[in-house]
Amino acid sequence: MSLFQAIVLAVVQGLTEFLPVSSTAHLVLFPWLAGWPEPGLAFDVALHVGTLVAVVFYFLRDWVELVLLGLGIRKPHGPEDEVSVWKRRLFWLLVVGSIPAGILGLLFEKVIEEKLREPYPIAAALILVALLMWWAESWREHKRQMPEVNLGDSIMVGTAQALALFPGVSRSGITITAGMCRKMTRETAARFSFLLSTPVIAGAALHEVPKLLKAHKAGALDIPISTVAIAIAVSGLVGYLVIAFFLRYLQTRTLKLFIVYRILLGIVVLLVAFLHLGYAR
Secondary structure: HHHHHHHHHHHHHHHHHOOOOOOHHHHHHHHHHOOOOOOOHHHHHHHHHHHHHHHHHOOHHHHHHHHHOOOOOOOOOOOHHHHHHHHHHHHHHHHHHHHHHHHHHHHHHHHHHHHOOOOHHHHHHHHHHHHHHHHHHOOOOOEOOHOOOOOOOOOOOHHHHHHHOOOOOOOHHHHHHHHHOOEEEHHHHHHHHHHHHHHHHHHHHHHHHHHHHHHHHHOOOOOOOOHHHHHHHHHHHHHHHHHHHHHHHHHOOHHHHHHHHHHHHHHHHHHHHHHHHHHOO
8 A cells, every 4th residue: 555545545534534424434435446455454443543543632621521520530629510520420421332332343343344344235334324314313302412411322322333333334423313313412412422432442443553563563564654654643633623623513504414425425336336246247
């Protein structure tokens, strides 16, 4: 893989990780449509390190406060206020919500990598989740704010996040949809989604990056470490900008644009895969 290809894929990762369009699908489909070599799951995870850095930096103040309050390290002076109470609760809700994706990832990582990184299941997931997003958008009540998030929300959104391990689903897409089904505002659902994604992306990075470095050291990975480092930096920068844009976007707009995009992309992928199969025969 050339440096140019790595940077393009890093931009794709940064643009699509936090938008509800599935970064994994784009990282699989883009090289396939462009005729580039498949970068592999390890490189995908390396790019996720960049977007992990983006979400951590964007929500750094929130995370520091949540961790300190959640672990009881910092105690407010005088009586505990309502904000501290719900932020302590939010920390543990994020912990609970991260468990399903962690378990599913450990159990089905190999199956997902070997069987589902193909055009047909990706296209099906793109279209199906778009229909779920449309259904959630049709609900009239999206009024619940972050202090109102409860255990039921954490379990439902966390379970939805586990499904994002399948290419084409989209972590932000399925979790924001689940949050909206729980009557959260779009912005609240997105914020909870982004906070919830942090432990899962971090866990995937801790699991995969050592294998990436080991493969490179053994000569089994044809990507220079310098190229990987540049790609991580690019995906992080683009991801940070996308988070800021998307949260502002959802304050006044709906998900309809992304619903249409997912359906159209799914149809294009199905057509290209069908024509490719026809020519192969």
